[in-house]
Amino acid sequence: MKIEILGSGCPKCFETERRVQKVVQELGLQAEVVHVYDMMEIARRRVMFTPAIAIDGEVKLSGHVPSEEEIKALLKK
Amino acid sequence: MLWELIQAGLLALWDYIALHVLTCLIPAFLLAGAMVTFVSKETIIYYLGTAAQKLKAFALAAGGSFFVAACSCTVIPVSSGLYYAGASIGAAFIVLWVAPAANILALTYTGAILGGTMALTRIIAALVMAFLVGWVMTAVFRREEQTRVQPVAAPSNPGDAPTHLMGRSDVILLILLVISLLAPNYLVQKGPYWAKVLVWGIATIIVFGYAFWVKPIEELKRWMGETWWFVRLIFPLLLAGVFVVGVIGKLLPEEWVRSALGGSSLSASFLATLIGSVSYFATMTEAPFVDTLMKLGMGPGPALALLLTGPGLSLPNWLAIARVFGVKKALVYVVTIIVLGTLVGWLAGNFIF
Numbered sequence: 001m002k003i004e005i006l007g008s009g010c011p012k013c014f015e016t017e018r019r020v021q022k023v024v025q026e027l028g029l030q031a032e033v034v035h036v037y038d039m040m041e042i043a044r045r046r047v048m049f050t051p052a053i054a055i056d057g058e059v060k061l062s063g064h065v066p067s068e069e070e071i072k073a074l075l076k077k
Numbered sequence: 078m079l080w081e082l083i084q085a086g087l088l089a090l091w092d093y094i095a096l097h098v099l100t101c102l103i104p105a106f107l108l109a110g111a112m113v114t115f116v117s118k119e120t121i122i123y124y125l126g127t128a129a130q131k132l133k134a135f136a137l138a139a140g141g142s143f144f145v146a147a148c149s150c151t152v153i154p155v156s157s158g159l160y161y162a163g164a165s166i167g168a169a170f171i172v173l174w175v176a177p178a179a180n181i182l183a184l185t186y187t188g189a190i191l192g193g194t195m196a197l198t199r200i201i202a203a204l205v206m207a208f209l210v211g212w213v214m215t216a217v218f219r220r221e222e223q224t225r226v227q228p229v230a231a232p233s234n235p236g237d238a239p240t241h242l243m244g245r246s247d248v249i250l251l252i253l254l255v256i257s258l259l260a261p262n263y264l265v266q267k268g269p270y271w272a273k274v275l276v277w278g279i280a281t282i283i284v285f286g287y288a289f290w291v292k293p294i295e296e297l298k299r300w301m302g303e304t305w306w307f308v309r310l311i312f313p314l315l316l317a318g319v320f321v322v323g324v325i326g327k328l329l330p331e332e333w334v335r336s337a338l339g340g341s342s343l344s345a346s347f348l349a350t351l352i353g354s355v356s357y358f359a360t361m362t363e364a365p366f367v368d369t370l371m372k373l374g375m376g377p378g379p380a381l382a383l384l385l386t387g388p389g390l391s392l393p394n395w396l397a398i399a400r401v402f403g404v405k406k407a408l409v410y411v412v413t414i415i416v417l418g419t420l421v422g423w424l425a426g427n428f429i430f
Contacts, residue, residue, distance in 0.1 A: 008151070011309070048122055050154055
């Protein structure tokens with residue numbers, strides 16, 4: 001599984017990444033977590049509100065820092 | 078000498094904290110958090126992307142951006158997203174300009190610190206500039222707009238379209254919050270500080286009473302979460318800014334500020350615009366900064382120019398815009414804003430204040 005955090009380098013985006021990392025560890029998932037900073041790439045994904053999370057290339061969440069429960073729900077699907 | 082400077086900074090900080098935190102900042106942060114939680118940005122942006130007529134798109138872009146409280150950094154993906162989703166270049170750049178330069182948070186906060194006339198002038202000036210920027214961008218890049226390949230529309234089921242902007246209870250809550258931010262500073266303009274605190278206390282009790290009455294606990298939690306984010310992001314910047322201004326105030330002789338930025342000459346307005354366009358101000362931090370400079374002798378015209386361009390434009394923001402929209406568009410945008418900012422400051426200084 002590939003998890004991408006799309007963010008412009010804002011504190012909210014780092015917090016999102018931290019939480020995702022934590023949940024991935026907790027669940028013991030085999031996942032690659034990448035932080036995408038490139039504005040051009042973010043625009044190409046049609047993400048307007050950062051931070052956003054994309055799983056295997058598909059944007060699943062955008063616009064707010066998700067709680068750990070929210071992330072768990074996303075990853076378990 | 079160094080110790081004196083630090084002392085001046087700390088003094089400014091103390092003044093600011095004592096007078097502003099309870100009655101200005103707390104309601105402002107609550108308002109910001111509420112806007113993020115209860116106003117559907119997605120709906121605003123959705124309507125923007127679909128508005129075909131130019132004038133309508135411009136008006137929507139300017140009006141919608143009022144409710145998107147954002148620093149110049151967070152608005153770039155919104156604006157570029159709009160552009161690549163098919164919105165016109167004019168509308169995209171209007172969002173880029175209005176959201177940081179004149180959102181309701183920055184405006185109410187300006188009103189609380191610098192008074193109603195300044196806040197009102199700021200709204201009007203920002204809107205006029207927005208339409209001019211939209212028009213310039215459209216005119217300069219007309220040919221490119223015509224040949225721009227329309228990107229494949231995002232997969233949209235009719236059922237997907239967000240239609241819910243905000244409920245009636247959200248509107249009432251936002252209005253109550255705006256009142257709680259303005260009331261202490263307007264009702265008690267000359268009175269003692271405790272009277273302000275009293276008014277603030279009553280307003281806050283009403284706000285929370287209403288919120289508990291109409292909102293489920295989940296939403297209240299999200300609201301507080303978002304509010305806390307604003308506190309974490311902006312409060313340190315604000316304190317640092319006030320400290321720096323205190324030091325600068327000590328460093329710069331008043332006569333210097335008065336001769337360079339005082340009155341309402343074209344050169345003062347230009348200097349203020351330039352300072353605002355290059356340096357980074359997070360939303361809200363521009364108001365106390367301008368307040369201090371005005372006390373040192375900056376004229377109201379240049380003050381307006383600084384209020385507009387401060388949060389609206391910054392050097393890091395130029396680079397990001399160039400990265401997303403291309404160097405040429407960034408250049409045209411920045412130059413347009415600097416010219417307009419200078420003119421607006423000069424005109425307002427001579428004919429309004």
